[in-house]
Amino acid sequence: MSFDTIRWSDKKLYLIDQTALPLEESYIEYTDHAEAARAITDMIVRGAPAIGVTAAYGLVLAANEIAASGQPFEPAFAEACELFAATRPTAVNLFWGIERMQAVADTMAGQEPQAIADRLEAEAVAIHEEDVIANKAMGRHGAALLPERCTILTHCNAGALATADYGTALGVIRAAVEAGKDVKVYADETRPFLQGARLTAWELMADKIDVTLICDNMAGALMQTGKVDAVVVGADRIAANGDVANKIGTYPLSIVAKAHGVPFYVAAPISTIDMSLGCGDLIPIEERDPSEVTGLGQNRVAPEGVKVWNPAFDVTPASNIAAIITERGVAKAPYTESIAALCGVDV
């Protein structure tokens, strides 16, 4: 990519400001872990894999702060882990990243704080690098599912901006293009935060991939024309039975795809799978501020004082999903078995 979603350099974290895109490509430097946590809550950085990587680096900032301050390491680090865990509730990669960092800290309990911090930095860099490798593998597996010439509809941004690089759903599209397939993309704008209009359109145009923007509610008319060969989306959390929590609007899109016989694919790393949850009903769904719906930038678009319901995610049942594409391969129904097999778990 010509941009870095997340960059770690000289013990500082840099995030591309996703709230300023596409009007401005700017980077924010983070040296304070609480500021980095706020970047997740405020969606300066978003996308399940990307916030997992950001939390890992944020915990490196915390570890270095603790080491420099001379305070006891364990309780202060546990507090930082809690701070990051409280930023957003739905994407499980966040908790996966935090737990992986906590586990490393645990194995070094009692050692010199700066030594722990240095080991945590190596772990965060590994998490970052592994995400890119996973996305490229996912891309290859997913690209094989797409016809030589196809039009793909995607929702939200599951691209380089939602991950360390390359993307999950957009990684599948990139890999198909790199494999020489003729791919056109329709991008849902994805209200209220407009990740599709602002981010997906931007990063596909940067890669010179043919992209056309539509409003979320145009997907029905688009599929009615027979133009869409497949839907490919990302995921924020996948239950053991294959139910998928993803950006609000994914669920109705899956229903509309099913009604038109259009295959609906989910691309996500293994770290998105939460084997502790038997089904999607158990996934906590974040509700965000009404102002995301009633306003856009400087414009208020709804009457003052109107009631708003603003869930950030919805749950698509496994029965609407043609395949779940991971870095370890493709899971198909029955998902309880295929997901367990990919995760190396007995069912």
Next chain:
Amino acid sequence: MSFDTIRWSDKKLYLIDQTALPLEESYIEYTDHAEAARAITDMIVRGAPAIGVTAAYGLVLAANEIAASGQPFEPAFAEACELFAATRPTAVNLFWGIERMQAVADTMAGQEPQAIADRLEAEAVAIHEEDVIANKAMGRHGAALLPERCTILTHCNAGALATADYGTALGVIRAAVEAGKDVKVYADETRPFLQGARLTAWELMADKIDVTLICDNMAGALMQTGKVDAVVVGADRIAANGDVANKIGTYPLSIVAKAHGVPFYVAAPISTIDMSLGCGDLIPIEERDPSEVTGLGQNRVAPEGVKVWNPAFDVTPASNIAAIITERGVAKAPYTESIAALCGVDV
């Protein structure tokens, strides 16, 4: 209503500026028929019945201009009819209104121009008044379909602002409330023009009807919770077989409602039915400017130069519709027979 969508006073036309709502309630005065036509194209006034009434008054402005100018009436009036017919292609009420005015002019061919203009004024006032009466009748028929206590989801604005007054879909809701039913409403914001956020929320709040705003893509999650008892929408054109063209997003909403067993009702006056079209595939669908999707007020939300597809309407097949509510009663499947019966046509 505490506002006038369309007012005719002292031979002038006044329209509430629907592009300024809900931030500002302002009225624009029209004395020139070409300006009135532009108000339809630019969506200062929108909603199928409302643009039918506006065209009728616009043709009165034209008739008075022609009478004052001394030019031959018939060709100049025919030109004005063509101008209004070219404003928007999908809502058939527009053409119905124009044809009704043209028919009146035809019966007076050769008479004194100001006499024709005066007769046309009486016809436009009749069209205006009949629309309110039709909406109230539609409201009574539709309200009878709703449970005593219910939550209704609506799309776009099919309210007083889309008609002469009272509304079609919102007329059904108003009539249910007036009949003492306990009605809660969810309003889709309706991208890209935001008629739901800007207009439906505003007019229901003005009437103290319980309304909650959602983004279009949240309807799936809302129905998944079991909270929605019925969907009620308006229509821009109904084919003889019951297929319905309505605001973009109506079709996928009907699919999602069907998947959840939620009845999907369409409320529209008989003037919305186009018996000349056998099915919805034949309805012309307007495509509007990309800037409606890429921007909102002063804010650009998508990259410069991005391709956009912006159809203003979609077509819902009759098979997804539980009933079509008109001022003459309720049509149910098989629609070819029930619609013909309401229209007094043999099939």
